[in-house]
Amino acid sequence: MKSIVVRRSLLALSLVAVIAGCSKEPAAPSTDTAAASAAQTAGALPEGWQRVVGVDVPDIEGATQQLPAQVTSDDGVATTVTDTSKIIAGGDDIIAVLEALGLDDQVYAAPLRSATASGRKAPQQFLFNRTTGVEGVLSLQGTLFLGNSLRRHSDLAAKLRGAGEAAVIVDDLQPAADKVRKVAAAVGMAEQGDALATKVQSQLDAAKASGAALAWHPRVIHVSATGAGGAPTVAGSDSASGKLITLAGGINIGDEAGVANYSALSNEGVVAAAPDVILVTENDLALFGGQAGLWRAYPTLRQTPAGAANRVWVMPDVELKSASVASGSGAVALAAAFATVPRP
Structure with a gap:
């Protein structure tokens, strides 16, 4: 028990050092090498690395929309949606639900560097953040804005409504099943959304049961190429990945450190965290610049149990x-993968 307390203290102190600017931070990923690493990300991984991929993402086929749809946006505004032919989507979480509902061709504008197929092929690519201007979004001439963040999109949604464009926010900080239901309802597919959400929740429950039954719980660090002004970050307790790691039976090192959302962690903090598993997403691996870029961004990862293995x-x-x-x-696949990690 004493060693756990010491580990947490070291990790917390390392984070404080980062915030105070007194410790070396990992190097920011080079965008010049991101394109060159895309082939590696999509194809063969470096020797010893592993893909963890879910095999049963639920979807709906052949369903029809029921419009107009009357919904209440997460900012509390009752909204009537009459046309979804040109959806401006605030994030991949929104787009993934639209894809599962068979509405791929209605994704008209998507964030830059989207991780979804429909987002990447959307006719318009746009930067969505807290400072996104209403004029820029209106110039896209979409028929519905589906935002995914109360923090970033509330003001924008209010201004869009004032200009006569329908806007609905489905905040990202809520359970996956709830989000699926709300997105589906906003596009006139509430019944289908209920069916999808039920399947998602069933999978999450199964992953939670598998995670709870693990013989031991590996320590996990999820590293991202973005999130702190362009610097590499680790997933905190309120991030989607942090919650998923915990649900699937892992110990998210960001939870122990009290990290919020995605925050920078010093090289010393990485060593103190002593992760057994390093997690990275396909898009982030490309942004890091592949294997070499990941080690360059977080050189001390190699000094951890996960890096050594x-x-x-x-x-x-x-x-x-x-x-x-x-x-x-994803949670089911992650729980199954955790079960294969040898106990130290």
């Missing part, structure tokens, strides 16, 4: 980084 797992972004329709499938 070369235990790096790569997951689809929508199965780890977003609470959405693929979360249950």
Whole structure:
């Protein structure tokens, strides 16, 4: 028990050092090498690395929409949606639900560097953040704005409504099943959304049971190429991935450190965290610049138990980084993978 307390203290102190600017931070990933690493990310992984991928992401086929749809946005505004032919989607979590509902062709504008197929092929690519201007979104001439963050999109949604454009927010900080239901209801497919959400929740429950039955619980660090002004980050307790790791039976090191959302962690903090597993998503691996870029961004990862064992797992972004329709499938796969980690 004493060693656990010491480990947590070291990790917390390392985080304080980062915030105070008194400790060396990991190097920011090079965007110049991201494109070159895309082939590696999509194809063969470095020797010893492993893909963890869910095999049963639920979807609906042949369903029809019922419009207009009357819904209450997460910012409390009652909204009537009459046209979803050109959806401006605020994030991959939203797009993943639309794909599962068979509405791929209605994703008209998506965030830059989208991890979903529909997002990448959307006619318009756009930067969505807290400072996104209403004029820029209106210029896209969409028919519905589906935001995914009360923090980033509330003001924008209010201004869009004032200009006559329908806007609904489904906040990212809520359970995956709830999010699936709300997105589906906003596009006139509430019944289908209930069916999808039920499947997702069933998968999450199964993963939770498997995680609870593990003989031991490996320590996990989920590293991201973005989240702290472009610097590499680790997943905190309120992130979708942090919650998924815990549900599947892992110990998320961001929880122990009290990290919020995605926050920078010093090289010393990485060593103190002593993860048994390194998790990275496909998109982030490309942004890091592949294997070399990941080690360059977090050189001390190699000094951890996970680094020494070369235990790096790569997951689809929508199965780890977003609470959405693929979360249950990702959680089941992650719990099964945790069961294979040898106890130290």
